[in-house]
Amino acid sequence: xxxxxxxxxxxxxxxxxxxxxxxxxxxxxxxxxxxxxxxxxxxxxxxxxxxxxxxxxxxxxxxxxxxxxxxxxxxxxxxxxxxxxxxxxxxxxxxxxxxxxxxxxxxxxxxxxxxxxxxxxxxxxxxxxxxxxxxxxxxxxxxxxxxxxxxxxxxxxxxxxxxxxxxxxxxxxxxxxxxxxxxxxxxxxxxxxxxxxxxxxxxxxxxxxxxxxxxxxxxxxxxxxxxxxxxxxxxxxxxxxxxxxxxxxxxxxxxxxxxxxxxxxxxxxxxxxxxxxxxxxxxxxxxxxxxxxxxxxxxxxxxxxxxxxxxxxxxxxxxxxxxxxxxxxxxxxxxxxxxxxxxxxx
Ligand SMILES: Cc1cc2nc3c(=O)[nH]c(=O)nc-3n(C[C@H](O)[C@H](O)[C@H](O)COP(=O)(O)O)c2cc1C
Numbered sequence: 001x002x003x004x005x006x007x008x009x010x011x012x013x014x015x016x017x018x019x020x021x022x023x024x025x026x027x028x029x030x031x032x033x034x035x036x037x038x039x040x041x042x043x044x045x046x047x048x049x050x051x052x053x054x055x056x057x058x059x060x061x062x063x064x065x066x067x068x069x070x071x072x073x074x075x076x077x078x079x080x081x082x083x084x085x086x087x088x089x090x091x092x093x094x095x096x097x098x099x100x101x102x103x104x105x106x107x108x109x110x111x112x113x114x115x116x117x118x119x120x121x122x123x124x125x126x127x128x129x130x131x132x133x134x135x136x137x138x139x140x141x142x143x144x145x146x147x148x149x150x151x152x153x154x155x156x157x158x159x160x161x162x163x164x165x166x167x168x169x170x171x172x173x174x175x176x177x178x179x180x181x182x183x184x185x186x187x188x189x190x191x192x193x194x195x196x197x198x199x200x201x202x203x204x205x206x207x208x209x210x211x212x213x214x215x216x217x218x219x220x221x222x223x224x225x226x227x228x229x230x231x232x233x234x235x236x237x238x239x240x241x242x243x244x245x246x247x248x249x250x251x252x253x254x255x256x257x258x259x260x261x262x263x264x265x266x267x268x269x270x271x272x273x274x275x276x277x278x279x280x281x282x283x284x285x286x287x288x289x290x291x292x293x294x295x296x297x298x299x300x301x302x303x304x305x306x307x308x309x310x311x312x313x314x315x316x317x318x319x320x321x322x323x324x325x326x327x328x329x330x331x332x333x334x335x336x337x338x339x340x341x342x343x344x345x346x
Contacts, residue, residue: 005306007322008278008299011315015086015305022171023085027301030245031161036253037245040276043253047285048344052331060328062320064335066293067150067215067237067270069122072102073320074293074335075283077300077312078244078274079126079152084112084177086305092117094304097312101320106152106295109139110192112177115146124150126219128157129197129204136197140212151212152239153205156220160193161247205233217272220247222257224264231268237292238265240273244297255286262290280322287335288343 005011016024030037064074077098084090091113098105099121107118109128125143130136140151165171209216215236221227222242230238240261242251251257254275262271273286274295286294296319303315323335332338 005314007318008302008315011299011302011306011311015302018305019086022166022169025165025169026082026163026171027080027086027298027305029163029165030249031163031247032249034245034249036242036249036251039253040242040245040255041278042276043255044276044278044282044285047255049281049284049288049326049330050342050344051329052342055331055333057328057331057333060324060333062323062327062335064293066104066272067217069104069149070102071104071122071293073283073323074287074291075277075316075319075323076104076124076272076293076295077106077316078295078297079106079108079111079124079154080297080301081108081110082112082173082177083301083304085173086301087308087311089308090304093309094300094312095123096120097300097303097309097316100313101316103316107143107148115143115148118146123148124152124217126152126154127208128154128193129200130195131197132195133197137211140208144212144214149214150236151208151214151216152219153208153216154219154243155200156222156241156243156247157193157196158198158200161243161249163246202229202233205230205235209234209236221261222251222254224260227261227264227271231265235269237270237272239295240271240275240291241295242275244275255282255289258286258289258291277319280319280324280326283319283323284326284330284332284335284338285343287338288340290340 062073091111095105095118104122106124108126125148217237218230218235219239220241221238240254240258270292272293273291277294277296300312303311
């Protein structure tokens with residue numbers, strides 16, 4: 001690209017130029033016909049903001065508190081697997097950039113770096129529960145020892161969604177990038193997920209919290225029914241997520257599912273969301289509909305592919321600058337001032 005990237009879409013184009021088609025397709029793709037993948041972005045575009053004017057927006061700050069952590073903005077870095085496919089420094093670079101920008105980094109269970117390699121900033125560990133529960137316990141213990149402060153239990157992946165792009169490109173994770181998960185040799189994403197548990201239930205949330213001593217957030221909630229069960233099961237929070245459109249194709253965009261989850265939770269625990277965040281204006285839309293914070297996934301991997309740690313930092317900074325501008329133009333001095341009145345209903 002000749003000119004400097006101005007936005008997340010520019011970083012995506014840069015990443016597409018740098019990565020081979022198999023790796024790019026792995027990061028970009030979704031399940032089935034990719035209806036939900038497209039909707040995650042499309043539904044944000046359909047929402048309209050209701051700005052207030054003459055609201056004295058001198059000194060706008062994007063700072064926020066998420067589960068008791070002070071962050072520079074309510075935008076967290078979602079867990080994405082196999083980041084060394086995008087850049088040799090992988091998750092280590094993404095985590096460093098997150099710490100430099102003052103936000104929370106989430107490490108995937110199937111990362112190409114272990115918890116002990118991720119040492120800076122506030123870190124949450126995303127957990128996939130394996131059929132081998134002893135092995136699962138080892139994974140959790142490693143994260144606890146490394147100073148991770150919460151568990152994100154991914155609940156929407158009892159089986160791996162079928163991502164047809166990967167079949168078309170014949171994508172395989174190169175052997176040298178296969179995470180060393182305590183002697184489990186995992187080759188393709190399919191093989192990895194074949195060894196994961198499909199018998200998880202709400203009872204596991206409490207068990208995991210007492211085993212780890214950490215707050216457990218349930219990632220992948222899309223309905224009021226499950227939001228209520230999360231509250232009753234001792235979850236410390238929920239993440240409204242459809243796994244970036246990679247699991248059940250045909251589920252709603254997460255920004256469309258958010259209001260029913262927020263209503264069902266009724267303020268008992270924080271509600272976070274991810275999926276389709278590409279602009280600062282998307283962040284304020286999610287806040288207006290009741291999210292305490294959002295996570296973004298692909299935008300940071302595009303930054304990583306484009307320029308390693310500095311590329312991730314650049315994407316974090318551009319989203320923060322966009323959020324700051326959106327807040328000011330909405331008439332809000334902080335994320336906490338965004339309310340449902342800032343979004344048009346119906
Ligand atoms: C390439 C890729 C890998 C992912 N790996 C994981 C993972 O290992 N664990 C997990 O819970 N979610 C995973 N996700 C889902 C993300 O955490 C997040 O829900 C999603 O990417 C948000 O959508 P966005 O990419 O539109 O921001 C992955 C998503 C992508 C695109």
